[in-house]
Amino acid sequence: MKYVDEFRDGGLARNLAASIAVEVQPGRSYSFMEFCGGHTHAISRYGVADLLPPNVRMIHGPGCPVCVLPIGRVDMAIELALRHGVILCTYADTVRIPASDHLSLLKAKARGADVRMVYSAADALALAQQQPERQVVFFAIGFETTTPPTAVVIKQAQALGLKNFSVLCCHVLTPSAISNILESPEVRQYGTVPLDGFIGPAHVSTIIGSRPYEFFAEEYRKPVVIAGFEPLDVMQAILMLVRQVNQGRCDVENEFARAVSRDGNLKAQNLVAEVFELRREFEWRGLGLVPYSALRIRAAFAEFDAEKRFPLSYRTVADNKACECGAILRGVKRPWDCKLFGTVCTPESPMGSCMVSSEGACAAHYTYGRYKNMEMVNP
Amino acid sequence: MSEVRKGYVRALDIKQGRVDMSHGSGGRAMAQLIEELFARAFDNEFLRQGNDGALLPPPGSGRLVMATDSHVVSPLFFPGGDIGCLSVHGTINDVAVMGAKPLYLSAGFILEEGFPLADLQRIVQSMAAAAKEAGVPIVTGDTKVVEQGKGDGVFITTTGVGVVPEGVELSGDRARPGDRILVSGTLGDHGMAIMAQRESLGFSSAIVSDTAALHELIATVLATDADIRVLRDPTRGGLATTLNEIAKQSQVGMMLQEPAIPVHPEVAAACEFLGLDPLYVANEGKLVLIVAEPDAERVLAALRSHPLGRNAADVGSVHADPQHFVQMTTGFGGRRIVDWLSGEQLPRIC
Amino acid sequence: MCLAIPARIVDIDPTTDMAVVDMGGVRKEISLSLVEDVAVDDYVIVHVGYALSKLDPEEAAKTLALFAELGEQGALPQ
Numbered sequence: 001m002k003y004v005d006e007f008r009d010g011g012l013a014r015n016l017a018a019s020i021a022v023e024v025q026p027g028r029s030y031s032f033m034e035f036c037g038g039h040t041h042a043i044s045r046y047g048v049a050d051l052l053p054p055n056v057r058m059i060h061g062p063g064c065p066v067c068v069l070p071i072g073r074v075d076m077a078i079e080l081a082l083r084h085g086v087i088l089c090t091y092a093d094t095v096r097i098p099a100s101d102h103l104s105l106l107k108a109k110a111r112g113a114d115v116r117m118v119y120s121a122a123d124a125l126a127l128a129q130q131q132p133e134r135q136v137v138f139f140a141i142g143f144e145t146t147t148p149p150t151a152v153v154i155k156q157a158q159a160l161g162l163k164n165f166s167v168l169c170c171h172v173l174t175p176s177a178i179s180n181i182l183e184s185p186e187v188r189q190y191g192t193v194p195l196d197g198f199i200g201p202a203h204v205s206t207i208i209g210s211r212p213y214e215f216f217a218e219e220y221r222k223p224v225v226i227a228g229f230e231p232l233d234v235m236q237a238i239l240m241l242v243r244q245v246n247q248g249r250c251d252v253e254n255e256f257a258r259a260v261s262r263d264g265n266l267k268a269q270n271l272v273a274e275v276f277e278l279r280r281e282f283e284w285r286g287l288g289l290v291p292y293s294a295l296r297i298r299a300a301f302a303e304f305d306a307e308k309r310f311p312l313s314y315r316t317v318a319d320n321k322a323c324e325c326g327a328i329l330r331g332v333k334r335p336w337d338c339k340l341f342g343t344v345c346t347p348e349s350p351m352g353s354c355m356v357s358s359e360g361a362c363a364a365h366y367t368y369g370r371y372k373n374m375e376m377v378n379p
Numbered sequence: 380m381s382e383v384r385k386g387y388v389r390a391l392d393i394k395q396g397r398v399d400m401s402h403g404s405g406g407r408a409m410a411q412l413i414e415e416l417f418a419r420a421f422d423n424e425f426l427r428q429g430n431d432g433a434l435l436p437p438p439g440s441g442r443l444v445m446a447t448d449s450h451v452v453s454p455l456f457f458p459g460g461d462i463g464c465l466s467v468h469g470t471i472n473d474v475a476v477m478g479a480k481p482l483y484l485s486a487g488f489i490l491e492e493g494f495p496l497a498d499l500q501r502i503v504q505s506m507a508a509a510a511k512e513a514g515v516p517i518v519t520g521d522t523k524v525v526e527q528g529k530g531d532g533v534f535i536t537t538t539g540v541g542v543v544p545e546g547v548e549l550s551g552d553r554a555r556p557g558d559r560i561l562v563s564g565t566l567g568d569h570g571m572a573i574m575a576q577r578e579s580l581g582f583s584s585a586i587v588s589d590t591a592a593l594h595e596l597i598a599t600v601l602a603t604d605a606d607i608r609v610l611r612d613p614t615r616g617g618l619a620t621t622l623n624e625i626a627k628q629s630q631v632g633m634m635l636q637e638p639a640i641p642v643h644p645e646v647a648a649a650c651e652f653l654g655l656d657p658l659y660v661a662n663e664g665k666l667v668l669i670v671a672e673p674d675a676e677r678v679l680a681a682l683r684s685h686p687l688g689r690n691a692a693d694v695g696s697v698h699a700d701p702q703h704f705v706q707m708t709t710g711f712g713g714r715r716i717v718d719w720l721s722g723e724q725l726p727r728i729c
Numbered sequence: 730m731c732l733a734i735p736a737r738i739v740d741i742d743p744t745t746d747m748a749v750v751d752m753g754g755v756r757k758e759i760s761l762s763l764v765e766d767v768a769v770d771d772y773v774i775v776h777v778g779y780a781l782s783k784l785d786p787e788e789a790a791k792t793l794a795l796f797a798e799l800g801e802q803g804a805l806p807q
Binding site: 582583584585586644645647648649651652654 | 732734752753754755756757
């Protein structure tokens with residue numbers, strides 16, 4: 001696979017590992033946060049952490065939109081499917097999230113709800129065209145990468161004059177999540193975030209460009225390196241961050257130059273701006289209410305807004321009191337610091353956002369890396 | 380008075396006909412369906428006995444093995460096979476991985492009212508061809524019909540019996556530290572061939588299901604007299620699930636080498652597209668063998684000498700581990716666990 | 730949050746703004762609504778059925794070259 005295999009080469013990995021080992025200053029620790037669920041997954045699946053020197057620590061940030069999706073929003077999707085008899089179209093990532101009343105979309109399906117897994121928003125639109133007598137609702141989750149496709153189908157629905165298609169919009173924004181972390185309670189307490197830099201998300205950046213990160217680099221004095229999706233990209237980005245930290249710089253650098261530009265994809269950005277506007281605040285699972293962090297459908301497209309078409313209301317559902325997802329998402333605790341990790345809370349029965357999808361920090365660690373804990377415990 | 384042809388019975392309308400409730404009622408319609416469609420295709424001396432049960436000769440020496448499998452695959456027809464041959468291969472394989480020579484099969488059908496007879500015939504003929512090629516006759520069977528909406532076209536249950544000769548001891552708890560882990564060929568072909576047909580998630584490719592009867596490949600391997608500890612076919616849940624099961628049963632750990640694991644490039648690409656891991660994708664014509672280290676080369680050569688084992692590979696080894704983890708060294712140089720599957724593997728966008 | 734893959738455009742239908750892409754021999758139909766100026770044989774990043782951006786082959790080559798650079802001291806440590 002071109003542009004994939006070359007970026008996973010083991011030989012180059014060893015080379016990069018050696019370069020990083022040479023450039024880290026002994027006695028100094030480096031903590032970098034990666035933001036993109038895809039990066040979390042790549043780091044775990046390829047065992048990237050094994051190739052890093054012990055004083056470089058990777059922290060998994062809230063880059064997984066499934067993880068940060070509040071239970072209350074999943075409840076709304078379930079309610080639409082079970083009580084309003086809609087065809088509920090969703091990306092497969094959401095169907096196992098445990099919601100209220102011991103339900104999930106998959107369990108609701110077992111009770112007769114018409115839940116359909118789709119690869120693309122376009123498939124949901126096509127379904128609405130094929131079945132004019134049924135209401136079709138598309139459960140739209142995702143960061144800036146996944147938002148433009150939703151904008152496209154809403155506009156297409158309008159052009160087609162469809163009366164049976166609507167969207168339950170749960171799109172969230174990356175820069176807001178970063179701000180939230182940089183302004184977390186720990187910052188107020190310690191005066192600083194225990195982070196030395198960020199690995200910027202790969203595909204979100206193809207849409208928003210590298211420009212939005214310049215604010216963070218300047219304001220919070222933290223370097224940002226946007227990294228491609230493959231494990232070699234991640235390692236190169238780590239090397240670039242180590243260099244910046246050593247040199248005392250806080251610039252925005254772009255390792256994913258093959259797909260990301262400073263301005264990003266203007267066509268996609270304009271489409272999104274046309275269809276969506278900012279919500280004043282939105283609840284993020286594990287982070288609480290975050291201002292100006294999510295999108296809702298503009299009035300001009302109100303007829304495609306499932307929240308307007310159906311009598312739905314949002315109810316906050318709290319996580320288990322012992323759940324440490326908030327601290328884990330902000331990088332101040334590790335999965336194994338949580339009392340529930342690995343026992344009550346597992347991928348089979350996730351209690352909180354970090355375990356809910358294979359990219360959450362806890363799920364990734366449980367699935368790919370928990371042998372490390374065993375080695376620590378039973379050397 | 381009109382002249383009636385003596386003994387005339389109107390033949391089944393295979394082209395346009397559909398299964399209806401009378402085909403399951405036990406009456407003439409059902410008898411005709413069985414005779415014209417099933418018995419004609421499966422024809423053998425035992426079926427010709429025409430009784431409720433098949434009278435079979437005693438197996439002689441050795442221990443009896445019996446295995447059963449129900450088949451609910453959708454779509455019914457896919458690149459490389461169909462539910463019919465799949466049901467024959469699957470049960471033959473379940474019997475054969477016990478080290479047994481498969482002798483006989485039974486086949487039970489649950490048909491949905493409205494199912495086209497033309498499709499049923501295609502499936503039945505595919506089963507007959509698979510059984511004939513494998514040399515394992517279908518000696519008895521059953522047919523039921525359920526109302527429209529209560530079935531997915533057709534469900535098939537096959538049961539097989541075989542005989543394990545003396546001296547063959549294969550069991551999931553026999554893996555030991557130092558043993559090598561072998562696979563007979565490329566992984567993930569069947570699961571991705573099925574996934575390619577799915578609405579929305581589908582894609583087009585040359586991926587073909589690997590469904591096949593493995594009893595002759597297994598006989599070839601057993602004939603080497605090598606010390607084969609465990610033999611399994613990694614179906615649902617893929618190689619990862621089968622290895623985790625064995626690790627637990629044998630109370631050992633395993634270490635795989637990712638670059639050694641054979642995956643067809645198109646299967647790898649399809650998995651990339653959908654965010655799936657080939658280690659967890661179903662196979663229907665592959666073997667996992669745990670072999671004592673000194674015999675591994677010999678077994679590999681035997682596998683590769685057979686058309687169904689051409690891409691056989693040594694993918695790792697067994698070691699002592701109180702946690703019974705299946706681990707893997709990635710092509711990248713790092714290490715990770717290959718854990719039990721959490722629920723069904725679903726495609727992802729993240 | 731980004732399962733996106735680089736794929737080669739093998740066919741474009743300008744009337745529907747759809748394309749067929751090939752990734753390792755697997756083909757799928759995707760939308761070009763979010764990109765401009767793409768041609769057959771270009772590589773694009775595909776996410777949930779849409780091309781998000783074009784891949785720049787020169788930049789890709791430059792990045793690969795970066796990976797192969799040795800560390801600051803010019804030699805691999807022992």
